Amino acid sequence: MPLFDLPLGELQQYAPDVPEPDDFDAFWAATLKQADATPVLIDVAPADTGLSLVDTWDVTFAGYEGQPVRGWFTRPRGATADLPAVVEYLGYGRGRGLPHERLTWAAAGYAHLLMDSRGQGDLYGNGGATPDPAPAAPGGPGVATRGILTPHDYYYRRLITDAARAVTAARALPGVDPGRVAAVGNSQGGGLALAAAGLVPDLAALMISAPFLCHIQRAIDLTDADPYGEIVRYLAVNREAEPAVRRTLAYVDGIHFARRATAPLHVGVGLRDTVCPPSTVFAAYNHYAAADRTVHVYPFNHHEGGEALHTRRQLTWLASRLD
Numbered sequence: 292m293p294l295f296d297l298p299l300g301e302l303q304q305y306a307p308d309v310p311e312p313d314d315f316d317a318f319w320a321a322t323l324k325q326a327d328a329t330p331v332l333i334d335v336a337p338a339d340t341g342l343s344l345v346d347t348w349d350v351t352f353a354g355y356e357g358q359p360v361r362g363w364f365t366r367p368r369g370a371t372a373d374l375p376a377v378v379e380y381l382g383y384g385r386g387r388g389l390p391h392e393r394l395t396w397a398a399a400g401y402a403h404l405l406m407d408s409r410g411q412g413d414l415y416g417n418g419g420a421t422p423d424p425a426p427a428a429p430g431g432p433g434v435a436t437r438g439i440l441t442p443h444d445y446y447y448r449r450l451i452t453d454a455a456r457a458v459t460a461a462r463a464l465p466g467v468d469p470g471r472v473a474a475v476g477n478s479q480g481g482g483l484a485l486a487a488a489g490l491v492p493d494l495a496a497l498m499i500s501a502p503f504l505c506h507i508q509r510a511i512d513l514t515d516a517d518p519y520g521e522i523v524r525y526l527a528v529n530r531e532a533e534p535a536v537r538r539t540l541a542y543v544d545g546i547h548f549a550r551r552a553t554a555p556l557h558v559g560v561g562l563r564d565t566v567c568p569p570s571t572v573f574a575a576y577n578h579y580a581a582a583d584r585t586v587h588v589y590p591f592n593h594h595e596g597g598e599a600l601h602t603r604r605q606l607t608w609l610a611s612r613l614d
Contacts, residue, residue: 329357386412386419489548500559
């Protein structure tokens, strides 16, 4: 894929005026208040992984409306002090899989909570364990359009609430220093981490790459690639639904969460990314409220960005913020 979006010099200055709903803060405050009415930890059970250098627990915490959300919690074996923690969110279509799949953060000495994504896990990987029990609402077959006609029914209202509650759960888990919690994610996971940073106070750090759900209106005008392509295909059939869809999407746009987030920020972006176009990433980055922010640009990469090189950069940066 050749370069298709704005030149890098323009991307670095790209901060579009994206209107937000007047009741954005009230909407999310009410949603989180409802979730917070339920104690966050439901179950923490040891998991047999066959690994000798880490300990893992099968965690269930109360997410949206108190509904159970699963996750894997992993710590370096033998650690006795309360550790800084990394809360990680998954890409679109992936479930939490098996506990030995994601060991980078525990191997680096952090406590690690990997949140499952409700109703996902069937596109790739090794499956998920969290159903989405919400009643059926008008929308397309994929989660990107599930309940998309109203912000109260929209799937991402539930998943973003889960993401915020995952931070609360991590802070309550044994062996975690609640003052040193970071959020991390790629693609959909990056969008969830950004939303959590905008909703949960006092995160110590935020690391996102190729975040989904940023400057959504531009994304659906610019790309047909999924997951945005699901929204495009829905509107191609449901032509009169466009005003309602655009209104719903405004409540989950990462730009609005970025305006409210204050944690130090580390970002990765590929300039040939047609899944989450670079202008949508820079739009959120340039609106981010904190001055402590860093972006790594990969001019010749698509949605994969910097891959292992970027992870190494994340490890170095995170150590400077959490240790």
